[in-house]
Amino acid sequence: MLKLYGYWRSSAAYRVRIALNLKGLAYQQVPVHLVKDGGQQHGADYRALNPQQLLPLLVDEENGGVRVAQSLAIIEYLEEIFPVPALLPADPAERAQVRALALHIACDVHPLNNLRVLQYLSSELGVADEAKNAWYRHWVALGLAAVEEGLAAFDGRLSLGERPGYLEACLIPQLYNARRFNCDLAAYPRIVAMAARCEPLEAFQLAAPEAQADAQ
Amino acid sequence: MLKLYGYWRSSAAYRVRIALNLKGLAYQQVPVHLVKDGGQQHGADYRALNPQQLLPLLVDEENGGVRVAQSLAIIEYLEEIFPVPALLPADPAERAQVRALALHIACDVHPLNNLRVLQYLSSELGVADEAKNAWYRHWVALGLAAVEEGLAAFDGRLSLGERPGYLEACLIPQLYNARRFNCDLAAYPRIVAMAARCEPLEAFQLAAPEAQADAQ
Numbered sequence: 001m002l003k004l005y006g007y008w009r010s011s012a013a014y015r016v017r018i019a020l021n022l023k024g025l026a027y028q029q030v031p032v033h034l035v036k037d038g039g040q041q042h043g044a045d046y047r048a049l050n051p052q053q054l055l056p057l058l059v060d061e062e063n064g065g066v067r068v069a070q071s072l073a074i075i076e077y078l079e080e081i082f083p084v085p086a087l088l089p090a091d092p093a094e095r096a097q098v099r100a101l102a103l104h105i106a107c108d109v110h111p112l113n114n115l116r117v118l119q120y121l122s123s124e125l126g127v128a129d130e131a132k133n134a135w136y137r138h139w140v141a142l143g144l145a146a147v148e149e150g151l152a153a154f155d156g157r158l159s160l161g162e163r164p165g166y167l168e169a170c171l172i173p174q175l176y177n178a179r180r181f182n183c184d185l186a187a188y189p190r191i192v193a194m195a196a197r198c199e200p201l202e203a204f205q206l207a208a209p210e211a212q213a214d215a216q
Numbered sequence: 217m218l219k220l221y222g223y224w225r226s227s228a229a230y231r232v233r234i235a236l237n238l239k240g241l242a243y244q245q246v247p248v249h250l251v252k253d254g255g256q257q258h259g260a261d262y263r264a265l266n267p268q269q270l271l272p273l274l275v276d277e278e279n280g281g282v283r284v285a286q287s288l289a290i291i292e293y294l295e296e297i298f299p300v301p302a303l304l305p306a307d308p309a310e311r312a313q314v315r316a317l318a319l320h321i322a323c324d325v326h327p328l329n330n331l332r333v334l335q336y337l338s339s340e341l342g343v344a345d346e347a348k349n350a351w352y353r354h355w356v357a358l359g360l361a362a363v364e365e366g367l368a369a370f371d372g373r374l375s376l377g378e379r380p381g382y383l384e385a386c387l388i389p390q391l392y393n394a395r396r397f398n399c400d401l402a403a404y405p406r407i408v409a410m411a412a413r414c415e416p417l418e419a420f421q422l423a424a425p426e427a428q429a430d431a432q
Binding site: 117124 | 276280282285288290293297308309319322323327328330333337340341347350351362365366
């Protein structure tokens with residue numbers, strides 16, 4: 001059995017839920033509340049499993065109980081262990097384009113707007129809500145603009161032609177966050193069109209934050 | 217020919233230089249100055265190559281001029297195109313451990329302390345230098361503590377046993393940054409020991425910021 005430690009609104013956990021669903025893999029979810037108890041990811045139980053104290057974490061009980069942290073490491077692991085259906089294209093140059101866009105979201109957009117960072121801005125640096133929201137939208141706008149340009153190469157197709165994969169598993173959660181913080185999306189028609197093709201699919205519907213058992 | 221657009225002090229470019237050297241690949245470097253001209257990465261010439269406007273960028277002229285952004289996407293690409301010597305272990309569970317630690321550095325430490333973020337803290341949020349340095353050290357301390365725990369599994373070995381690879385290519389540049397900002401490293405003996413084994417190696421020496429032609 002695959003066990004996924006996550007949180008309904010964690011963007012990184014949302015990526016992995018999409019990837020698991022796209023591969024048609026069954027998994028058990030274990031909710032870890034990011035706010036309750038001062039953040040359950042810092043509690044001794046979870047910390048013993050994942051010293052990074054971040055979500056998500058995958059535990060593969062069939063494979064000696066291997067524990068994998070970091071959403072993109074988990075997706076790469078799933079791709080290696082369960083290669084069909086693939087989430088990455090076969091050609092190395094195309095794989096690199098997908099990874100470069102996914103990593104742009106995972107490294108240069110999302111971590112800057114993660115809950116712990118927003119908390120630090122407020123509590124340690126005394127940043128007011130308005131300036132914090134401007135920070136949020138600034139990094140989203142820069143990031144989505146770059147992804148929008150990168151999507152030109154896909155010419156209206158999904159990253160696997162007619163199928164979504166690794167790229168869409170990263171993009172749709174980022175777009176969910178952008179909408180949640182009322183970012184203006186008018187400048188990103190390719191992203192919005194790609195999301196419109198993915199969001200009705202069952203793999204994405206079942207992975208959506210509001211569809212999770214721990215959603216509030 | 218492989219062409220690497222970078223900057224001597226860019227931590228992400230430093231990772232790729234190490235990876236290229238570990239694989240024994242010849243490459244031509246093209247310096248892009250992150251401060252001069254308002255940041256040459258934002259100039260029209262570089263932006264046309266990489267809409268992400270970040271470093272590094274690899275151009276593989278032998279392979280149709282494919283352009284790959286994002287240091288980890290570049291390293292994965294190199295691993296696929298030039299598999300020997302490998303920078304990742306062969307076993308999927310071990311690969312996942314390496315990627316999870318590398319991604320922790322690349323997603324959850326480095327982007328928070330990137331030049332553009334420090335500039336935003338100063339110029340947009342009016343954060344004073346002292347608080348900015350505390351911010352820097354805060355994310356480094358959290359990140360290195362997690363990596364230190366993760367290294368326990370390696371039991372004093374390098375990530376490929378006697379050889380460094382993907383993990384060390386990410387860790388040593390992060391340690392370089394930590395030293396540059398006077399972060400206290402006493403709590404990370406495994407990291408320091410791993411670095412002490414890597415830093416004398418030619419692949420790391422030749423990749424060091426101060427060894428680059430554009431170093432100032």
